[in-house]
Amino acid sequence: MPNWTLKQLESFVWVAKLGSFRATAERLNTTQPNISVRISQLEAVLGVRLFHRDSGSVALTPIGHSLLGHAERVLVASEEFSQQSIRSDQQIGILRLGVAELIAQTWLRDYMLDLRQVFPNVDVELRVDLTINLREELVSRALDLCLLNGPISNFNITNVDLGSVPYLWVASPRLALAGSDIATLAAHTILTHARNTRHFVELSAHFRELWEKPMRIVPSSSLSACLQMTIDGLGIAPLPRTVVEKPLAAGELVEIPYHWKPSALVFTASFAHTPASFLLRRSAELASDRAARHH
Incomplete structure (x- = not known):
């Protein structure tokens, strides 16, 4: 009997978070049919139905709900294991970064240089906007990391303190x-x-x-x-x-x-902590270090 794969678990977690096969395919840089195949294969391996599918809508089944936390913990452990052997300069991909205007006018340039030095092979897509808009984009996973007027009260979001400005x-x-x-x-x-x-x-x-x-x-x-x-x-x-x-x-x-x-304005570097990401966690830490030097 074949075993499940990390890609299948990753697809399972993202479909559960985004509620969409299409959005998951865009997030994981693949096609919607690939995501559907991964979920079907995972369901076949486990012998359970993870999602209800009805006219394009996707919802977790009760067993899907019970397995989601376990899948997230497996991905966290896999991410931590991988980062023991992968250097920062081997990280590749795109960081979708949202930034409040105050930070954009002050220490954003230095932070971007920090990111390039630590993650030279990661491309940054930058959006400067009002915090209220950045919050929505982060919670919906349209943005990966936001430097904004926080913290964000959402159980899926980690907030790293960036200090305050009177x-x-x-x-x-x-x-x-x-x-x-x-x-x-x-x-x-x-x-x-x-x-x-x-x-x-x-x-x-x-x-x-x-x-x-x-x-x-x-x-x-x-x-x-x-x-x-x-x-x-x-x-x-x-x-x-x-x-x-x-x-x-x-x-x-x-x-x-x-x-x-x-x-006073309180700022945080905020990102979704599931699935786990070394890139996001380290980028938030770099923002905290840069904010501390600026203040």
């Missing part, structure tokens, strides 16, 4: 602000992050609670655009410290010592 209130010196109280701030356009961010929610709630008169809060999905508009004197803004350090040093911005600030 906010500073800043303005162009051309505005010549006469004070730093709430009335002074409310008299100006306040520039902020996009509406679907925690930053915008906190900012709106703060002024709604303490200021009853009309005021203007202008959100933007682009951190760089928000920074430039602040430098140009189009409004004032609470911005991450790492973004405003150079403009402050150059005299393009001045700090406003307002008593309240949005919560």
